[in-house]
Amino acid sequence: MSEASRIGDTLLEVKNISLSFGGVKALTDISFDIKEGEVRAIIGPNGAGKSSMLNVISGFYHPQEGEVWFRGEKRGALKPYQVARQGVARTFQNIALFKGMSTLDNLMTGRITQMKTNMFWQAIWKGPAEREEIEHRERVEHIIDFLGIQAIRKTPVGRLPYGMQKRVELGRALAAEAKLLLLDEPMAGMNMEEKEDMSRFILDVNDEFGTTITLIEHDIGVVMDLSDRVVVLDYGCKLADGTPDIVRNDQAVIDAYLGVSHD
Amino acid sequence: MANQTDTFPKLLIKNAERFKHKAAIREKDFGIWQSWTWSQMRDEIFTLANGMAALGFKRGDKMAIVGRNRPRLYWGMCAAQCLGGIPVPVYQDSVADEMQYVLEHSEVSFVLAEDQEQVDKMLEIHESCPAMQHVIYDDPRGMRDYEEGHLHDFEKLQQLGREFAKENPDYLMQEINKGKGEDIGIFLYTSGTTGKPKGVVMTNDNIIITAQNSVKFDNLSKDEEIVSYLPMAWVGDHIFSYAQAYVTGFCVNCPESEATVATDLREIGPTYYFAPPRVFEGILTTVTIRMLDAGKLKQKMFNYFMKVAKKTGVAMLDGKEVSGKERFLYWLGNILVYAPLKNTMGFSRIRLAYTAGEAIGPEIFDFFRSLGINIKQLYGQTEAAVFITMQPDGEIYADTVGIPAPGVEVKVNDNGEVMYRSPGVFHSYYKNEASTNETKDEEGFVYTGDAGYFADNGHLKIIDRAKDVGKFSDGSMFAPKYIENKLKFFPHIKEVVALGDGKDYCTAFINIDLEAVGNWAERNNVPYASYQELAGNEHVYQMMLESIDEVNKDLSTDSLMSKSQIHRFLILHKELDPDDGELTRTGKVRRRIVNEKYEVLIDALYNGAKDCYINTEVAFEDGRKGSIEATLKISDAKTFEPNVKEAS
Incomplete structure (x- = not known):
């Protein structure tokens, strides 16, 4: 595999991020970068600040200190939907789909940031809005095909098994055609087979669409196999950063995961 | 030109x-x-x-x-x-x-x-x-x-x-x-x-x-x-x-x-x-299960009109006389039940449906025919380019496979084996002249390998694969498929392997139907995590026992088959699977392989043991291998005195 050609320049960089909620310091002086086309993992024990970091990147939290640079430009304090428009999509740790809506409709919501026609045309429906919807539907159908979820196209999401819902959520994030895809524990609560499927999809997304992926995951085996580089957080601080091999052999990481004896 | x-x-x-x-x-x-x-x-x-x-x-x-x-x-x-x-x-x-x-x-x-x-x-x-x-x-x-x-x-x-x-x-x-x-x-x-x-x-x-x-x-x-x-x-x-x-x-x-x-x-x-019979069985099972989930009124309507359909529908399809009242009820049933049901199954426009490959249960056959779906049976094989016999419209019987197809000559030889000659008869087996000559005789007739006979109405009846038909130790006939089919017609039984060639009595391996039995388990608060667990359940054994009782009672009235009553059986811990070589890709049992693989179980069925330990290798879809081990319970079944009714 041609690693070098797949991974490009820096896509997103966080510089000296510190985030606190009142007196609780969630993140302290964290810096790392995400390169275009890579699979980047954020790992760490519970409460390490992984999800907070992801929320900073997705624009949901605004750090008290530090800067987020996206595609070479410093990002101001944007609303999450503005960040989404810039090309950052995410999935959630707890599935956040519209349970009563079908798979297809859920995926279509992923296209909202791309829809251009205004409310007036949407209300009239015939004409530009209809043409636009057909276009979006076609994109969504490609994603359905890609994820192999044709059989559940019309099934309400709430009736699907957990692993399938996770897949639909990935599909919705894909529908947004993001440059950067943030996956918050995409494999939590899955069995072995579902994990294998999901890993396959993550690699395929990265490979086929060239999407940059940042993921949080607890299954270290999966993380080490999937990602190009791993950043390790612990108690809101950066512990290590580098290729899976480097991280795996880092004493500080081993201590954080396995604990150190207090003698 | x-x-x-x-x-x-x-x-x-x-x-x-x-x-x-x-x-x-x-x-x-x-x-x-x-x-x-x-x-x-x-x-x-x-x-x-x-x-x-x-x-x-x-x-x-x-x-x-x-x-x-x-x-x-x-x-x-x-x-x-x-x-x-x-x-x-x-x-x-x-x-x-x-x-x-x-x-x-x-x-x-x-x-x-x-x-x-x-x-x-x-x-x-x-x-x-x-x-x-x-x-x-x-x-x-x-x-x-x-x-x-x-x-x-x-x-x-x-x-x-x-x-x-x-x-x-x-x-x-x-x-x-x-x-x-x-x-x-x-x-x-x-x-x-x-x-x-x-x-x-x-x-x-x-x-x-x-x-x-x-x-x-x-x-x-x-x-x-x-x-x-x-x-x-x-x-x-x-x-x-x-x-x-x-x-x-x-x-x-x-x-x-x-x-x-x-x-x-x-x-x-x-x-x-x-569709092969198992697809029709699958559809019927799904319909039955979904009806159990329906409201009281719908259930009542369904049951009532299905009774009407059973009485009238088949007769109407065969062009027989029915009374005006029956015709009206069927018309009403069509609006309320049959048409919506057929729509759900995708059979609204169906003009002609065929099933072949295995025997189809008379109940399943009648269910579809009573809805006005013209489902017919045919008998064929690869070597004949499918068609050997077919059922013409209006002459449909669940237990026969019809009359010779156009251009096909069919005969039964002295050994009871069905043979045919037709324009569809294959050229040869590739790179296998010996087999070609064994299968095709000089006159161009092909041995089907199936034992059968022509019934009085001129329709062909297939009993079993000729080489599978064996004998019990006392010399009476053992036709495994005949017994298996009787059991497979129950919705909660998916696959059966009957054993008995050269033995004193008949026994069986059973595969439960996970969908049907799983639904039953859900309904009756029986928790289970896997096929294996459900298969070993006491209540499930009881359920199988009841089905076997019924089959044994039925067999006891058949002079040829009364000896074939099932004395002992067990529910297998895994589904027979083509990936493990136990079934062909078209879903037929490979008896030789099953016999070899489960030899210990067969021994246990005949030595009176109450249970038996087995470790089986299984192949996963991606080709990897694993193993399943289990201790299977062996259950005795009730058998009946032969009670042969005349002319039945």
Whole structure:
């Protein structure tokens, strides 16, 4: 595999991020970068600040200190939907789909940031809005095909098994055609087979669409196999950063995961 | 003037003129039924054939077709035939090893594969199949980094074909015109119930004449719609989705994926439908389960009108007299129950449905017929290009398989084995003259290997595979399939293997139907985590015992079969699976393998043990191996004194 050609320049960089909620310091002086086309993992024990970091990147939290640079430009304090428009999509740790809506409709919501026609045309429906919807539907159908979820196209999401819902959520994030895809524990609560499927999809997304992926995951085996580089957080601080091999052999990481004896 | 309809490419040209703007094939893709007319299909096939010619595919070459029913794979068949080559469809869910045997044996030089999954298998066996030169794939997904030189994208190959056609504009037509009816048209590999699959060599005449006869028999027209979802390697699909479509010009619809067949069926509403009995059983099981979930009123309506249908529907379908009141009730039932039910099943427009391959339960058969669905049985095999006997309209019986199909002579020899001779009789087994001579006698009659007889009404009745019919130690007849079928007609029993040849009494292995029994468990608060756990459940054993009681009671009234009552049985800890070699790819039990693999269990069934430990190796879908161990309970069943009723 041609690693070098797949991974490009820096896509997103966080510089000296510190985030606190009142007196609780969630993140302290964290810096790392995400390169275009890579699979980047954020790992760490519970409460390490992984999800907070992801929320900073997705624009949901605004750090008290530090800067987020996206595609070479410093990002101001944007609303999450503005960040989404810039090309950052995410999935959630707890599935956040519209349970009563079908798979297809859920995926279509992923296209909202791309829809251009205004409310007036949407209300009239015939004409530009209809043409636009057909276009979006076609994109969504490609994603359905890609994820192999044709059989559940019309099934309400709430009736699907957990692993399938996770897949639909990935599909919705894909529908947004993001440059950067943030996956918050995409494999939590899955069995072995579902994990294998999901890993396959993550690699395929990265490979086929060239999407940059940042993921949080607890299954270290999966993380080490999937990602190009791993950043390790612990108690809101950066512990290590580098290729899976480097991280795996880092004493500080081993201590954080396995604990150190207090003698 | 040469015969214009003796090969498939010639039929294609004719249809492209006759039915220029009529849909020939559809596939649901990206949520929409994409369709191609006969003339579009001709162009697609011709460009593909030109592309293959550019790669060096020539007369007599073989091309394997590996994948599920998709337009491009069907086109591949015809494209190979355009160039005088021979398509070899392969069961797509076979693991690489199984495919290797067929591809090696048939010496294919080209492969047309559906997707990455199949291409990976081809790459795996490439080394051991020296004849294999080129692999063409339909769906390029996931193969961006594949750099092997012998892989070709379907569309790029067609591009190559267009260039080739520019330089050699007449080549293709010349090749098509060289084709003759007596040329070898296709290799169809048997599923291999007893051993290695055999390559059945068929001429174009075999297939086309048989298709023409059957089309006449059932008045099939260009307006039929069918959904093709059965394996392309199976002779039935080749006849229904390919030969009959080319002969009549009807439209073949390919489902979106295996998982969407039911939805796609409903959207298309086929007029002509074929399914093995297990599919009809599956539909009935689903309907029954879903009715249990329905409201009280709906349940009452369903039960009442199904009773009406049972009384009236079959009679009406056979054209018998029914009273005005019955007719009215049936009309009402149709509005309230039958029509919506048929719509859900995708059978609203159905004109003709066939089932074959195994015996079908009389209840299942009657259920569909009472709804006004003209489901009929036929008896056939690969070597006959399907048709041996068929049921004509109005003469439908659940326990017979009909009268000889048009152009077919059928006889029963002195050993009770059914034999036939027809235009569809196969050319030979590929590279296996000994088997060819064993199966076909000098007069051209073929041994079916099935024991049967003609009933008084002139219809053929099949008892069992001739070689499976054995004897108990006291010399009375043991016909395992007869017993198995009786049990399999219960919705909660999926598969049965009856044992007893050379033994004192009959015993059985049972596979429960996970859907039906799982639903029962849910309803009765029986927790379970796996098939194995459910199979070992005390209540499930009780349920099986009740079914066996019923079967034993029934057998006790049959003078020939009263000895065959099941004395002991066990529920297997795993489902019999083609991946483990226990079933063929078409779902038939491989008795020899089951007997070998479960020898300890068979011993336990006959030595009076109460339970038995077994460790079984299982293969997963990706070819990896694992093992399951279990201690199985063996249960005794109640048997009945023979009580033979006269003339029953």
